[in-house]
Amino acid sequence: MRIVLGVGGGIAAYKVxxxxxxxxxxxxxxxxxPTEAATRFVGTATWEALSGNPVSNSVWDDVDRVNHVRLGQEAELIIIAPATADVLARAAAGLANDLLTGTLxxxxxxxxxxxxxxxEMWRHPATQANVAMLRSRGVTVMEPASGRLTxxxxxxxxxxxxxEILAAALKAYDVAQVPIGGELAGRTVTVTAGGTQEPLDPVRFLGNRSSGKQxxxxxxxxxxxxxxVHLIAAHLEVPVPAGLQVTRAGTARELRSAVLAALPTSDILIMAAAVADFRPAEVTGTKIKKNDDGADPVITLIRNPDILREAVELRRTGGGPGVIVGFAAxxxxxxxxxxxxxRAKLLRKGCDLLVLNDVGQGRVFGKDETAVTILGADGSEPVTVSGSKREVADAVVTRVAEALAG
Structure with a gap:
């Protein structure tokens, strides 16, 4: 494969x-x-020796070959590592002030x-906005690792x-190379995953057992x-695959905002997330402590918004996807x-398909194998599928494609 490896100007360049x-x-x-700054950490001689190809960061070298055009057009995959805050910002803004950004x-x-x-740079709102912008364009931005920094x-x-970078980048390439003609080719699918967490205080939250695997x-x-695929991810116990547009949402209300923002451009909505039905009426700014008098705290719960029902209602006014899938644990x-x-939930919610999980006696949550029953609002006979969560997911997607086709 023809790959362009862009190297940003950070000390992590040595790992690249x-x-x-x-x-x-x-x-x-x-x-x-490499960017000009990157060559202050690792020189061009190292990159040339390891790659076996000449290395430049200037658009003025080999002008007759118009390198930024040639390299960008020929590359089957472009990997930027380390992608510094500066590189992310310039890529998001569409700047072309060196060979790397011109190639992008x-x-x-x-x-x-x-x-x-x-x-602090990763968490800065400007960086997060740039990452969101790039992901919205179909670019894969890997989550950084946590650990010792400079x-x-x-x-x-x-x-x-x-x-890890290599494996994730090749997965992104595989996803991008899905041949035209798949069951959902050309469609935009929004999938919610994981469990929401509703804060009680700065330390505790109300949550559920969802791992996000399904x-x-x-x-x-x-x-x-x-x-x-636009993945709206609540709390997950599994990594996010490369090649997806990702929006993070911690609470039910955050997930609601993300779903409503995604609906106008979605052909399909799959509400697989385990959304908390209730949240604490009050969230204290300090940790709730045990009182010396032995009194138990009283926590009042209030209802969270019904996101699935709201999505169905919005579709009735012309602002929603063609197929909406709900889940019932x-x-x-x-x-x-x-x-x-x-069956009662399918009728009450008004969605097109409902995927039933029987979660009694320790079933489903966190496990790799599962069994579901897929119910259709069209009155078709329910279909039961069992196997790995990916096998079940394939069956659900096939049923979605059938519903979308009418």
Missing amino acids: ASLLRLLTEAGHCVNVI LMATGPVFFAPAMHT GADSGPGRLPEPA GIALAQAAAAAGAH ETGDADGDPLTHA
């Missing part, structure tokens, strides 16, 4: 030499483009960023290990079917079995 070695040993042809504007293949910077400080912002599997299945009780409750 190992990434380059992994790429070349795997048989890829790599052209390295000419890119016709997938682009992958592996950020590395101090925690100096004595530590936190999120550390460059992931070269092998939601992630659904996002991967939709991407494999040719869709552009149910247990049997004196009023009926899980299937009875799921």
Whole structure:
């Protein structure tokens, strides 16, 4: 594969030499483009020796070959590591003031960023806005690792290990190369995943047992079917796959805002997240402590918004996706079995499909194997599917494609 490896001007550039070695040993042809600042950390001689190709960061070298055009058009994959705050900002703004950013504007293949910077820079609203902008354009921006940074400080912002970057970048390439003609080719699918967490105080929260595995599997299945996938991620116990547009949402209200913002451009909404039905009426600014008098605290709960119902209502006014999928985590009780409750929920919510999980007696949550029943609002016979969460996700996506086709 023809790969462009862009190197940003951060001290983590030294780790990218190992990434380059992994790429070349795997048989890829790599052209390295370091920024001017990057050459202060690792010189061009190192990149030339490891890649076997000449290295430049100036648009004025080899002018007859118009390098920024040639490299951008020929690259089957572009990897930027370390992607500094400066590189992310320039890429998001569409600047072309050196060979690397000019090449990015000419890119016709997938682009992958592996950020590395101090925690405060990563968390700065400007950097987060730039990352969101790039992801909205279909660019993959990997989450940085957490750990020791330059100096004595530590936190999120550390460059992931070269092998992790390589694996994630190649996954992004595979997702981007899904052949045209998949079940959901050309469609935009919004998938919610994970469990929301409703804060009680600065330390505690109300949550649920969702690991996010099923939601992630659904996002991967939709991407494999040719869709552009927007993942809205609550708390996850599994990593986010490369190649997806990702929005983070911690609470039910944050997830609601993200879903409503995504609806106008979504063809399909899959609400796989375990959204808290209730939240504390009050969130204290300090930790709730045990009182010496032994009195138990009283926590008043209030309802969270019904996001699925709201999405259905918005569609009725012309502002929603063609297919809406709800999930029901149910247990049997004196009023009926899980299937009875799921049928009632499907009718009450008004969505097109409802995926039933029987979560009684330790089933489903956190496990790799599952069984679901897919119910349709069209009155079709419910379909039960069991297997790995990816196998179940593939079955759900196939049913979604059938519903979308009418």
